[in-house]
Every structure is written in C-alpha cells, then in structure tokens.
Amino acid sequence: MRQIPHHIAIVMDGNGRWASKRFLPRLAGHKQGVDALRRCAKACAQRGVGVLTVFAFSSENWRRPVDEVSGLMDIFVMALARQLPQLQADGVQLHFVGERSGLSTKVLAGMEQAELATRDNSDLVFNVCFNYGGRWDIVQAAAKLAAQGKPVTELDLSRALALAHVPDPDLVIRTGAEQRISNFLLWQSAYSEFYFSDKLWPAFDEVELDLAIKTYQQRERRFGKTSDQLVAGAASATTA
Ligand code: IPE
Ligand code: IPE
Ligand code: MG
Numbered sequence: 001m002r003q004i005p006h007h008i009a010i011v012m013d014g015n016g017r018w019a020s021k022r023f024l025p026r027l028a029g030h031k032q033g034v035d036a037l038r039r040c041a042k043a044c045a046q047r048g049v050g051v052l053t054v055f056a057f058s059s060e061n062w063r064r065p066v067d068e069v070s071g072l073m074d075i076f077v078m079a080l081a082r083q084l085p086q087l088q089a090d091g092v093q094l095h096f097v098g099e100r101s102g103l104s105t106k107v108l109a110g111m112e113q114a115e116l117a118t119r120d121n122s123d124l125v126f127n128v129c130f131n132y133g134g135r136w137d138i139v140q141a142a143a144k145l146a147a148q149g150k151p152v153t154e155l156d157l158s159r160a161l162a163l164a165h166v167p168d169p170d171l172v173i174r175t176g177a178e179q180r181i182s183n184f185l186l187w188q189s190a191y192s193e194f195y196f197s198d199k200l201w202p203a204f205d206e207v208e209l210d211l212a213i214k215t216y217q218q219r220e221r222r223f224g225k226t227s228d229q230l231v232a233g234a235a236s237a238t239t240a
Pocket of ligand 3: 013014015176
C-alpha cells in the first residue's frame with residue numbers, strides 16, 4: 001500500500017512531561033504543543049492528507065488541577081485567534097468536535113467564529129476534539145436515534161456521531177510513549193492502523209510524521225479478509 005492516509009487522527013500526548021523535563025511549568029508544554037500542531041497541520045496539507053483530527057481536551061481532562069484546566073482554556077482561545085489568519089490562508093476548514101455545554105462563552109465564541117470563517121475552505125478538513133470522549137459521542141448519537149424513535153443500525157449510529165462529516169481515520173497516531181486510546185475515537189478507529197511514537201507531542205515534527213506515514217504504508221489492511229483474497233482482488237482490479 002503506497003497511499004497517503006486520507007484521514008490521520010492524533011492523540012497529542014506528552015506536553016506536561018516535555019515541560020517538566022525542562023523544569024518549566026506544564027502550561028509551557030501546552031503552549032509549545034500549539035506550535036507542534038500548527039506545523040503538523042501544514043505538513044499534512046502539503047502531503048495530501050485530506051482530514052486531520054486531533055485530541056486536544058478530553059472529557060476526563062476536567063479532572064486535572066483547576067489552574068491547568070483554566071490555563072488550557074486560555075491557551076485554546078489565544079491560539080485560535082492567533083492561528084486563524086494562517087489557517088484561512090492554508091485553506092483549512094475547522095470543526096470543533098465534542099460536548100459544547102460546560103464550555104465558557106469565550107471558548108464557545110472562538111469556536112463558532114472560527115468554524116463560520118473557515119467553512120468554505122476545502123484543502124484540509126481539520127477536526128479539533130475538545131471536551132470530547134468516544135463514550136460521550138456514542139451515547140449522544142444513540143440518544144439522538146432514540147429521540148427519533150429509530151431502530152439502531154450501524155449506519156444510522158455512525159451518521160449520528162460527531163464526526164459523521166468525515167470517513168473513519170486510516171491512521172491513528174499517539175505520541176508520548178503511552179499505548180492506549182484514552183477514550184478517543186472508540187467507534188471510528190475500529191479498523192484504523194495504530195502508530196505509537198515515543199516522542200513527546202511538542203517534539204513531534206515532519207520527520208516523525210513521515211515515519212508514521214511510512215509505517216502505515218507498510219501495513220496490510222485486511223478488514224477481516226485473508227491476505228490471499230486481497231492479492232486476488234488487486235489482480236482482478238488491474239486486469240478488469
Ligand atoms: C496532552 O499532554 C495534552 C492534554 C491532555 C491537554 P499532557 O498534558 O497529557 O502531557 P503529559 O502526558 O502529562 O506529559
Ligand atoms: C489524552 O491524553 C487526551 C488528550 C491528548 C487530549 P491524557 O494525558 O489525558 O491521557 P491519559 O490520562 O494518560 O490516559
Ligand atoms: Mg498525558
């Protein structure tokens with residue numbers, strides 16, 4: 001498989017450890033994480049990735065110390081205002097994915113303004129999962145169907161999920177040397193390829209991204225079939 005993954009999803013983990021190693025406050029790591037994200041989004045667009053989805057704040061991150069949570073909210077609002085012109089110039093269409101209730105009016109206003117301003121762009125669809133949890137998403141989708149009195153089918157449920165506007169991720173990357181999903185795209189990652197990087201998120205750069213893509217390209221995605229079936233399918237496709 002030589003294709004560039006159409007949809008890359010990333011658990012951006014390791015900001016706090018990156019800062020602690022340098023005797024800096026954790027928030028300094030989160031600020032550096034924004035720079036890493038800006039570089040990564042640009043690199044994805046340059047490589048022909050169609051959709052980038054990142055995990056920026058989980059449903060469970062509210063459990064952190066109050067100062068860290070409020071610092072993260074401030075960094076989010078500032079980063080959004082600062083990055084918006086460049087995102088516009090790069091043709092990025094922004095989406096914020098997650099539970100909106102519980103977020104401050106400042107955060108909500110920033111989200112709504114950025115989504116509105118970028119909605120006609122089409123070079124890269126950029127989903128920022130904020131106050132997001134995979135379980136929250138499945139529950140809100142099921143509740144929507146229940147309210148409509150609909151039977152629950154796989155197709156209906158997937159259409160009611162918060163990421164219904166994009167296909168499932170081909171590649172899920174997690175930085176920060178942890179090998180777990182931490183309530184990220186539980187439904188959508190059913191057949192994603194996983195790549196775990198030991199790099200802490202602020203240190204994740206273009207070289208690391210290319211390594212992840214190269215590793216992905218060496219995988220065989222079988223979706224339940226046998227390897228022989230895939231080879232036969234590819235041969236008949238080329239002779240047809
Ligand atoms: C990821 O980095 C960013 C968020 C969860 C907001 P962490 O803050 O989890 O960094 P570590 O894992 O403590 O190093
Ligand atoms: C996952 O990282 C969430 C984000 C990157 C936003 P965490 O640091 O919160 O994950 P755990 O707690 O180590 O599993
Ligand atoms: Mg972490």
